[in-house]
Amino acid sequence: LALVIALILLFGNPLVVQEGDGLVIAVSAIAAGISMIAGIGPGVGQGYAAGKGAEAASMNPDGSRPSTLVMLLGSAVAQTSGIFALVISLILMYANPLVSGHGAAIVLAASTLGAGIAMIAGIGPGIGQGYAAGKGTEATGKRPKLQSGIIKTMILGQAVAQTTGIYALVIALVLMFANPLIKLL
Amino acid sequence: MEPITGRALVLACSAIGAGLAMIAGIGPGIGQGYAAGKGAEGVGRQPEAQGDIIRTMLLGAAVAETTGIYGLIIALILLFANPLINLL
Amino acid sequence: MEPITGRALVLACSAIGAGLAMIAGIGPGIGQGYAAGKGAEGVGRQPEAQGDIIRTMLLGAAVAETTGIYGLIIALILLFANPLINLL
Amino acid sequence: MEPITGRALVLACSAIGAGLAMIAGIGPGIGQGYAAGKGAEGVGRQPEAQGDIIRTMLLGAAVAETTGIYGLIIALILLFANPLINLL
Amino acid sequence: MEPITGRALVLACSAIGAGLAMIAGIGPGIGQGYAAGKGAEGVGRQPEAQGDIIRTMLLGAAVAETTGIYGLIIALILLFANPLINLL
Amino acid sequence: MEPITGRALVLACSAIGAGLAMIAGIGPGIGQGYAAGKGAEGVGRQPEAQGDIIRTMLLGAAVAETTGIYGLIIALILLFANPLINLL
Amino acid sequence: MEPITGRALVLACSAIGAGLAMIAGIGPGIGQGYAAGKGAEGVGRQPEAQGDIIRTMLLGAAVAETTGIYGLIIALILLFANPLINLL
Amino acid sequence: MEPITGRALVLACSAIGAGLAMIAGIGPGIGQGYAAGKGAEGVGRQPEAQGDIIRTMLLGAAVAETTGIYGLIIALILLFANPLINLL
Amino acid sequence: MEPITGRALVLACSAIGAGLAMIAGIGPGIGQGYAAGKGAEGVGRQPEAQGDIIRTMLLGAAVAETTGIYGLIIALILLFANPLINLL
Amino acid sequence: MEPITGRALVLACSAIGAGLAMIAGIGPGIGQGYAAGKGAEGVGRQPEAQGDIIRTMLLGAAVAETTGIYGLIIALILLFANPLINLL
Ligand code: NA
Ligand code: NA
Ligand code: NA
Ligand code: NA
Ligand code: NA
Ligand code: NA
Ligand code: NA
Ligand code: NA
Ligand code: NA
Ligand code: NA
Numbered sequence: 001l002a003l004v005i006a007l008i009l010l011f012g013n014p015l016v017v018q019e020g021d022g023l024v025i026a027v028s029a030i031a032a033g034i035s036m037i038a039g040i041g042p043g044v045g046q047g048y049a050a051g052k053g054a055e056a057a058s059m060n061p062d063g064s065r066p067s068t069l070v071m072l073l074g075s076a077v078a079q080t081s082g083i084f085a086l087v088i089s090l091i092l093m094y095a096n097p098l099v100s101g102h103g104a105a106i107v108l109a110a111s112t113l114g115a116g117i118a119m120i121a122g123i124g125p126g127i128g129q130g131y132a133a134g135k136g137t138e139a140t141g142k143r144p145k146l147q148s149g150i151i152k153t154m155i156l157g158q159a160v161a162q163t164t165g166i167y168a169l170v171i172a173l174v175l176m177f178a179n180p181l182i183k184l185l
Numbered sequence: 186m187e188p189i190t191g192r193a194l195v196l197a198c199s200a201i202g203a204g205l206a207m208i209a210g211i212g213p214g215i216g217q218g219y220a221a222g223k224g225a226e227g228v229g230r231q232p233e234a235q236g237d238i239i240r241t242m243l244l245g246a247a248v249a250e251t252t253g254i255y256g257l258i259i260a261l262i263l264l265f266a267n268p269l270i271n272l273l
Numbered sequence: 274m275e276p277i278t279g280r281a282l283v284l285a286c287s288a289i290g291a292g293l294a295m296i297a298g299i300g301p302g303i304g305q306g307y308a309a310g311k312g313a314e315g316v317g318r319q320p321e322a323q324g325d326i327i328r329t330m331l332l333g334a335a336v337a338e339t340t341g342i343y344g345l346i347i348a349l350i351l352l353f354a355n356p357l358i359n360l361l
Numbered sequence: 362m363e364p365i366t367g368r369a370l371v372l373a374c375s376a377i378g379a380g381l382a383m384i385a386g387i388g389p390g391i392g393q394g395y396a397a398g399k400g401a402e403g404v405g406r407q408p409e410a411q412g413d414i415i416r417t418m419l420l421g422a423a424v425a426e427t428t429g430i431y432g433l434i435i436a437l438i439l440l441f442a443n444p445l446i447n448l449l
Numbered sequence: 450m451e452p453i454t455g456r457a458l459v460l461a462c463s464a465i466g467a468g469l470a471m472i473a474g475i476g477p478g479i480g481q482g483y484a485a486g487k488g489a490e491g492v493g494r495q496p497e498a499q500g501d502i503i504r505t506m507l508l509g510a511a512v513a514e515t516t517g518i519y520g521l522i523i524a525l526i527l528l529f530a531n532p533l534i535n536l537l
Numbered sequence: 538m539e540p541i542t543g544r545a546l547v548l549a550c551s552a553i554g555a556g557l558a559m560i561a562g563i564g565p566g567i568g569q570g571y572a573a574g575k576g577a578e579g580v581g582r583q584p585e586a587q588g589d590i591i592r593t594m595l596l597g598a599a600v601a602e603t604t605g606i607y608g609l610i611i612a613l614i615l616l617f618a619n620p621l622i623n624l625l
Numbered sequence: 626m627e628p629i630t631g632r633a634l635v636l637a638c639s640a641i642g643a644g645l646a647m648i649a650g651i652g653p654g655i656g657q658g659y660a661a662g663k664g665a666e667g668v669g670r671q672p673e674a675q676g677d678i679i680r681t682m683l684l685g686a687a688v689a690e691t692t693g694i695y696g697l698i699i700a701l702i703l704l705f706a707n708p709l710i711n712l713l
Numbered sequence: 714m715e716p717i718t719g720r721a722l723v724l725a726c727s728a729i730g731a732g733l734a735m736i737a738g739i740g741p742g743i744g745q746g747y748a749a750g751k752g753a754e755g756v757g758r759q760p761e762a763q764g765d766i767i768r769t770m771l772l773g774a775a776v777a778e779t780t781g782i783y784g785l786i787i788a789l790i791l792l793f794a795n796p797l798i799n800l801l
Numbered sequence: 802m803e804p805i806t807g808r809a810l811v812l813a814c815s816a817i818g819a820g821l822a823m824i825a826g827i828g829p830g831i832g833q834g835y836a837a838g839k840g841a842e843g844v845g846r847q848p849e850a851q852g853d854i855i856r857t858m859l860l861g862a863a864v865a866e867t868t869g870i871y872g873l874i875i876a877l878i879l880l881f882a883n884p885l886i887n888l889l
Numbered sequence: 890m891e892p893i894t895g896r897a898l899v900l901a902c903s904a905i906g907a908g909l910a911m912i913a914g915i916g917p918g919i920g921q922g923y924a925a926g927k928g929a930e931g932v933g934r935q936p937e938a939q940g941d942i943i944r945t946m947l948l949g950a951a952v953a954e955t956t957g958i959y960g961l962i963i964a965l966i967l968l969f970a971n972p973l974i975n976l977l
Binding site: 104106111113115121124126127130139140146149151153157158160161163164165185 | 192218
């Protein structure tokens with residue numbers, strides 16, 4: 001909210017020379033930062049998986065190898081939101097198509113900001129998929145022989161949990177590369 | 186220096202609103218991931234019930250998806266069928 | 274040069290308000306996902322009670338959906354039946 | 362040329378306030394979903410107590426709904442019975 | 450042409466403040482939902498203690514409601530008995 | 538024509554500050570709800586210890602309330618005994 | 626006509642800063658509530674250890690309170706002993 | 714008529730920055746409260762190990778406090794030893 | 802009198818963006834702390850498996866660190882190798 | 890009359906950025922507190938493994954601290970070695 005207030009102050013401040021590109025480029029910096037907040041998700045989730053991995057190693061040393069494999073596999077899936085966020089952030093900094101875009105600077109800038117905000121959704125899949133990774137790890141540690149069935153269920157569930165992260169990515173990409181709002185000006 | 190028009194302001198705030206609406210996606214992501222974990226755990230415990238477990242997990246996950254879809258729909262409306270600019 | 278009108282400001286902030294209202298969807302997403310996980314777990318353990326488990330899960334999930342629907346309704350009002358612009 | 366009036370500013374911020382108030386809905390969504398999960402689990406374990414379990418779950422969920430309703434009421438007041446514009 | 454007055458700014462920010470105050474409602478929603486789930490679980494396990502369980506659940510939920518009520522009161526003060534505009 | 542004064546800005550931001558302070562209430566709401574759930578669970582398991590359980594639950598909940606009260610006090614100060622406007 | 630001075634801006638932002646600082650109170654509220662729940666559970670299980678359990682719970686809760694107090698202190702400094710306006 | 718100077722803007726934003734830094738306190742509050750709950754539980758179960766349990770709980774809580782202290786230090790620097798205004 | 806240039810605005814927003822990017826660090830902090838707790842628990846259970854437990858914990862924690870590092874890298878780029886100012 | 894310069898804006902936003910960066914501290918606070926709780930629990934159960942448990946807890950907590958330190962470093966850079974103002 002402080003950010004919204006700061007932005008209102010920036011947008012509304014008559015002292016600010018709103019040379020078109022300047023505003024868009026400036027907001028790109030904020031949006032690049034906001035996008036990274038998605039990283040909370042994989043951090044929590046993968047940490048959960050790590051804890052379950054350590055637990056599995058203590059419960060059943062024989063199942064340690066297959067369970068650690070599931071931990072790494074599940075954590076790799078949980079990483080996707082973090083990667084999406086990083087990619088959007090890098091695009092915002094190095095190849096933001098809105099920077100040279102035609103149209104009102106405020107629409108371009110707000111679209112940039114919206115793209116960054118949308119990526120925050122990635123927190124969810126990151127945490128959820130990490131939880132699944134942890135539970136998969138735990139189950140495999142207990143019954144290593146069932147590894148393939150457990151992995152299949154885990155990945156299926158993780159795929160379902162990914163969708164809202166994909167929605168957010170699509171909205172962010174639309175805002176940057178196929179912005180319908182600019183055409184309405 | 187080009188001043189901000191009312192139309193531009195509405196479109197700009199629609200872009201931000203679309204981004205905000207997507208934040209709803211945190212919920213289904215966490216919830217469905219929990220279901221996935223419980224599903225994997227269940228399959229490890231009762232492999233013979235795998236079909237039932239996965240079916241229940243997917244049914245529950247479909248229910249949990251809805252508010253994420255609501256957020257997506259509001260974002261799509263703001264971007265592609267913005268009713269606000271017709272009110273200007 | 275057309276400056277920002279009051280009407281435009283209200284509509285612009287309505288777009289942001291609509292986006293904010295959707296954030297409520299985080300809750301049902303997490304909660305229903307938890308229910309989905311517990312449902313899958315329960316079905317794995319007591320396959321004979323599958324009907325009861327799923328019925329209770331869906332009943333509880335319907336209750337948990339309400340605040341997500343409230344958020345959706347407020348967003349739809351702000352976008353399609355905005356009462357604020359009539360007050361200008 | 363009609364500039365932004367104080368009335369417009371109050372109405373614009375009311376739209377944002379309404380959106381913010383709906384965020385309260387995250388809470389009941391998570392909480393009631395937890396209750397749904399525990400209810401489903403309980404029904405699976407003690408099918409004979411199904412009635413008591415569901416009744417307790419719904420009673421507790423009703424209590425958990427209140428703050429979501431408070432948020433909805435404040436949003437509806439801001440949109441449909443805004444007392445602030447009378448103070449201008 | 451009536452510009453934005455100080456009075457309008459205070460009222461506008463009061464609308465946002467009221468919305469923010471409602472966010473407190475996330476807490477009781479989650480907490481009471483947890484209590485509901487534990488209550489339902491307990492009633493399933495010890496149906497004979499149903500009265501005690503529900504009474505304790507409701508007592509605890511009443512305590513958990515307070516901060517949600519505080520938020521509601523601050524929002525109502527901002528909307529209906531705004532002390533700030535008397536200070537202008 | 539009365540423009541926005543410094544006094545008005547301080548009061549406007551005080552309204553927002555008051556709303557923000559109330560968000561602290563999320564914490565006690567979740568925490569006390571957890572205590573309520575554990576209390577209900579405990580009473581179901583050891584009805585004979587009901588007095589001790591509820592007393593401990595309420596003692597702990599009282600401790601958990603403090604930061605919610607701090608937030609309320611800061612909000613009330615900002616609204617009813619604002620020390621900042623005396624510094625202008 | 627008195628425009629907004631730098632002094633007013635600093636005081637206005639101090640009000641927002643004070644509100645933000647109170648948000649820290651979410652933490653102790655959740656944490657101490659968890660301790661309350663665990664304390665109530667423990668007392669129900671081992672009534673003979675009630676003294677030890679409550680003493681440990683309160684000791685731990687006191688430790689958990691500190692960051693909430695830090696937030697309160699910063700808010701009080703911003704409101705009652707604002708060092709920033711002396712730097713203007 | 715004294716307009717807003719750069720110095721005032723830096724000090725105003727320092728007040729907001731100080732408030733934001735305190736939000737870090739959510740973490741230790743939750744974490745240490747968890748430790749308090751586990752400590753109380755442990756003492757109830759193994760009263761003979763009370764010394765060891767409390768010592769471990771306090772050691773771990775001290776480690777968990779650090780980021781709350783970092784936030785406090787940054788806030789105090791912003792308020793009492795602001796290095797930014799020397800750069801103007 | 803030198804007004805604010807686009808360059809200054811970009812650099813100012815870069816400071817905010819760098820701060821926001823660091824918020825990602827919440828995740829690894831929570832996750833790795835969970836792993837630390839589970840590791841400590843596991844080592845207490847099977848001290849003879851200490852090597853495996855700690856190795857798995859550290860391996861998983863290294864994976865969990867990555868998004869925190871991403872955030873740090875983005876912040877460092879914004880501060881020390883800002884590509885955006887070259888676009889002006 | 891000295892207006893707001895670009896330099897002042899960069900420094901002002903650096904204060905906000907520093908505050909935001911500290912929010913990362915929520916994570917280690919929660920995580921390390923969890924580790925403290927699990928450590929205390931483990932020591933109560935296996936006092937003979939106290940050394941190993943505490944060593945593992947502290948090792949894991951050290952790993953969990955890093956992102957909090959990253960946030961602190963970025964904040965200190967913004968306050969004491971701000972590279973952005975050299976780019977003006
Ligand atoms: Na999904
Ligand atoms: Na749903
Ligand atoms: Na509901
Ligand atoms: Na309630
Ligand atoms: Na309360
Ligand atoms: Na407290
Ligand atoms: Na503390
Ligand atoms: Na720490
Ligand atoms: Na990671
Ligand atoms: Na770390």
